[in-house]
Amino acid sequence: MRRAIQLILLYARVSVQNFAAYRFDFFMRLFMSFVQLGAELVIVYTIFFNTKSLAGWRWQHMVVLVGVYRIVAGGIRIYIVPNMRAVLEDIREGTLDFVLLKPVNSQLLVSIREFVFWRFTDIVLGLSAAAYGAYKLSVHVTWVQVTTFAFMLAAAFAIIYALWLALATLGFWFIRVQNIEMVFWNVFEAGRYPVMIYPSWVQWSLTFLIPLAFITTFPAGMLTGDSATGVPLHAPLLAGGMAVVSLLASHWFWRYGLKHYSGASA
Amino acid sequence: MPQIAVEQLSKVFKVPEREGGFIASMGSLFRRRYREVRAVADVSFGVEAGEIVGFLGPNGAGKTTTLKMLSGLLFPTGGKAEVLGHTPWKRESAYLRRISMLMGQRSQLQWDLPAMDSFQVHGAIYDIPKPQFQQTLDELIELLDISSVLKKQVRTLSLGERMKCEICVSLLHRPDVLFLDEPTIGVDIEMQARIRRFIGEYNARYGATIILTSHYMADVTALCKRIVVIDHGKLLFDGSLAELSTRMAPFKVIKIDLDRPVDDYAFAALGDVMSCDDQKVVLRVPRKAASTATAKLLNDLPILDLTIEDPPIEDVIARVFGTRESDSAGDGKASMAEATTRRVK
Numbered sequence: 001m002r003r004a005i006q007l008i009l010l011y012a013r014v015s016v017q018n019f020a021a022y023r024f025d026f027f028m029r030l031f032m033s034f035v036q037l038g039a040e041l042v043i044v045y046t047i048f049f050n051t052k053s054l055a056g057w058r059w060q061h062m063v064v065l066v067g068v069y070r071i072v073a074g075g076i077r078i079y080i081v082p083n084m085r086a087v088l089e090d091i092r093e094g095t096l097d098f099v100l101l102k103p104v105n106s107q108l109l110v111s112i113r114e115f116v117f118w119r120f121t122d123i124v125l126g127l128s129a130a131a132y133g134a135y136k137l138s139v140h141v142t143w144v145q146v147t148t149f150a151f152m153l154a155a156a157f158a159i160i161y162a163l164w165l166a167l168a169t170l171g172f173w174f175i176r177v178q179n180i181e182m183v184f185w186n187v188f189e190a191g192r193y194p195v196m197i198y199p200s201w202v203q204w205s206l207t208f209l210i211p212l213a214f215i216t217t218f219p220a221g222m223l224t225g226d227s228a229t230g231v232p233l234h235a236p237l238l239a240g241g242m243a244v245v246s247l248l249a250s251h252w253f254w255r256y257g258l259k260h261y262s263g264a265s266a
Numbered sequence: 267m268p269q270i271a272v273e274q275l276s277k278v279f280k281v282p283e284r285e286g287g288f289i290a291s292m293g294s295l296f297r298r299r300y301r302e303v304r305a306v307a308d309v310s311f312g313v314e315a316g317e318i319v320g321f322l323g324p325n326g327a328g329k330t331t332t333l334k335m336l337s338g339l340l341f342p343t344g345g346k347a348e349v350l351g352h353t354p355w356k357r358e359s360a361y362l363r364r365i366s367m368l369m370g371q372r373s374q375l376q377w378d379l380p381a382m383d384s385f386q387v388h389g390a391i392y393d394i395p396k397p398q399f400q401q402t403l404d405e406l407i408e409l410l411d412i413s414s415v416l417k418k419q420v421r422t423l424s425l426g427e428r429m430k431c432e433i434c435v436s437l438l439h440r441p442d443v444l445f446l447d448e449p450t451i452g453v454d455i456e457m458q459a460r461i462r463r464f465i466g467e468y469n470a471r472y473g474a475t476i477i478l479t480s481h482y483m484a485d486v487t488a489l490c491k492r493i494v495v496i497d498h499g500k501l502l503f504d505g506s507l508a509e510l511s512t513r514m515a516p517f518k519v520i521k522i523d524l525d526r527p528v529d530d531y532a533f534a535a536l537g538d539v540m541s542c543d544d545q546k547v548v549l550r551v552p553r554k555a556a557s558t559a560t561a562k563l564l565n566d567l568p569i570l571d572l573t574i575e576d577p578p579i580e581d582v583i584a585r586v587f588g589t590r591e592s593d594s595a596g597d598g599k600a601s602m603a604e605a606t607t608r609r610v611k
Binding site: 003006007010011014017018093094095097098100101102103104106259261262 | 362391
């Protein structure tokens with residue numbers, strides 16, 4: 001574990017150095033993050049200009065959800081997507097060889113090599129929005145709410161990571177799966193709204209087939225601590241279970257996929 | 267017990283294939299046809315500690331596939347291998363710490379950073395103690411003569427400079443076994459010679475076992491006492507260079523300088539006339555007939571000078587693969603020979 005943290009820090013440092021080598025305009029990106037959050041809040045404002053509640057969610061609830069959506073989207077872009085994109089690229093180019101030659105767990109190594117640190121702006125902005133929404137609901141946000149929220153958020157990241165690892169592993173069989181990223185983001189968009197607004201069969205699919213409910217709706221609901229949102233009380237239990245199962249399954253799938261790795265040009 | 271022991275190692279790749287054209291493309295969306303290619307077929311050999319062994323063979327012969335299995339990158343379809351007492355494809359970290367594989371065609375350096383940063387990352391990944399890291403690094407920098415390029419971004423380096431940095435990074439953990447796949451590809455002749463010299467020095471200094479593949483025969487003749495020839499995934503020869511020419515090319519090359527031009531002498535009766543340029547003649551004669559042919563030439567002709575040589579190793583190799591290819595004539599593509607086609611849903 002100590003070694004894993006050491007390596008994570010090491011690669012984070014290298015990524016920051018790499019970023020500095022290109023000297024992109026950090027402020028431009030910061031500005032873009034603000035614009036994205038702003039646009040999402042405008043949508044919420046527009047909706048609640050016309051109605052008072054959306055399947056039990058009032059505007060404060062929705063602001064929390066927008067915040068959670070931004071946190072998760074940011075987190076995915078800090079670590080998960082850049083690393084998995086790199087894995088797919090490595091499988092295609094055959095450079096995964098260099099990862100496999102290292103005396104370090106290959107899954108760990110492929111998951112930490114890229115680190116897009118400036119996306120932390122999304123996390124900061126998202127947290128601020130979520131905190132503001134929760135505060136507007138009740139001035140006293142309890143520790144239980146915050147802890148459950150943190151737990152749900154961790155589970156959400158674990159589920160998405162596992163999902164992406166599985167998608168990247170598909171690259172061992174289907175060399176060109178890059179487009180999958182677009183499909184992912186299109187589906188992920190649905191997470192901007194609470195799953196409760198969808199017809200029941202869609203709701204069911206978004207909870208158990210593509211567990212989007214666990215990614216945004218449930219964590220947001222837990223932070224509000226309000227049963228009006230319709231988030232089941234046992235959601236943390238389900239989320240924890242789902243996180244563990246998906247992590248184990250994707251780990252197994254990755255190891256299975258490695259046996260099918262043939263490298264580019266033999 | 268040899269340090270590298272390979273027994274009946276095999277690897278079969280399943281390669282999707284389809285006919286050209288629109289209909290075939292659409293068809294392959296639903297039903298894919300696979301061709302099985304035997305990249306390595308029942309290869310067995312052993313390598314002792316400290317040996318340098320050269321792998322020779324044309325493109326697609328199975329050299330790289332063999333090295334990849336030995337370094338744990340590929341799972342074999344059949345057979346066994348043991349390197350340093352480990353089964354490579356279990357990829358135990360105790361094993362990976364003691365080997366290195368260098369691929370001349372790929373880079374493992376961080377493209378946008380100075381090479382020194384990549385070296386440090388490598389040191390951290392292999393958990394090399396600081397003093398040992400510094401000592402090895404200093405030695406390698408000196409041996410490879412790269413002190414001046416360490417601070418430059420890797421993408422600005424010349425191919426030769428970059429290759430030396432690639433070699434440096436792959437040796438920082440002082441591997442006991444080294445797999446070098448085309449370590450001199452693409453660099454100029456002088457740099458090839460320097461890399462070659464370095465590999466020899468590294469082997470002498472650390473007693474590392476090295477398996478090397480190269481397209482440049484000079485790499486092999488300069489470094490390897492022992493040659494393994496692979497073609498179509500099969501092991502064709504395993505022995506010394508000298509033995510290779512005796513066995514694979516049972517010829518001698520006789521070169522003569524004549525005092526004056528000789529017309530209509532029947533050189534062809536003695537062997538193949540490789541060149542006949544006025545007063546200089548080069549003949550290729552069967553090894554066994556070399557002495558009789560020499561005696562006859564000395565007897566019949568006004569000879570100034572005569573030498574008997576082994577044919578150049580390039581020719582030997584070309585002959586080996588040349589005959590192999592004509593054996594399977596009509597097939598054309600080398601790797602097709604072992605291929606079988608079948609439908610897989």
